[in-house]
Amino acid sequence: MVRMQHSALPEGQxxxxxxxxxxxxxxxxxxxxxxxxxxxPETPTADGRRQTPKEK
Incomplete structure (x- = not known):
């Protein structure tokens, strides 16, 4: 997960x-x-989706 902020929102939101x-x-x-x-790193699957090592 990545934490993000937007300039239109107050600090801390x-x-x-x-x-x-x-x-x-x-x-x-x-x-x-x-x-x-x-x-x-991602690897392509047979159906064209990308698969992360966690999915393997």
Whole structure:
């Protein structure tokens, strides 16, 4: 999970989003609070989905 904030909200009203959703939230004006955790490597599955090591 990644903690994010938006400039239109008061200080301290942060949200937590899944790492995979960060880029979508950034396009909507949200910014990451602190350091972004490193992403886990992904491998494609037979059906074209991406699979993280946790799913294996």
């Amino acid at each position: 942060d949200i937590e989003v899944a790492d995979v959703s960060v880029s979508a939230y950034e396009r909507m004006g949200w910014t990451v609070v602190g350091d972004r955790p490193p992403s886990e």
